[in-house]
Amino acid sequence: MSKFTNHYQVLGVGESSSLQEIKTAYKRLVLKTHPDRYKKSKDNEKLPSFVSVQLAYEILRSKKRRALFNQQLEQTKKEIEEEKENENDLYKLLDRQAPVMGSVDIDEMDWDGYKKVFHYPCPCGGRFEVSQEDLEEGIPIAICDCCSLAIYVIYDIEEDDDDDDEDEVEN
């Protein structure tokens, strides 16, 4: 569906753009994509969705969220580069390039013990899912089971060494 893979692309701004540029781009896109104003035309089909415009702005206008998003973006780019060298991982790469809607803290996600995934509602009515395995492998992206959207999962990679020692006692 969408060709926009990150918040900067949604707003059509550069990764080093100023807050003012981001605001200007947002205002322009909101006017075009708002459900009350959207007019179906060939040109408008190329526009991002209203929801993704909102999300992009919410992330990029906040210094803190933007910094976090930039970090994740760099990490994702690095991982995609690394995977490009390994063509066998094509499917993983395609997954990784799903349009990213925003980010969610792992604490806000629910655990599905049957499917063994963390999940979070997607605007389409489906849900974003990420397996514990993926998180452990450092793939912090939950992908919707109904549409092709994805969301970054924010979580601590470091484990608490408070409660468990490395040698597990199994008796």
Ligand SMILES: [Zn+2]
């Ligand atoms: Zn969805």
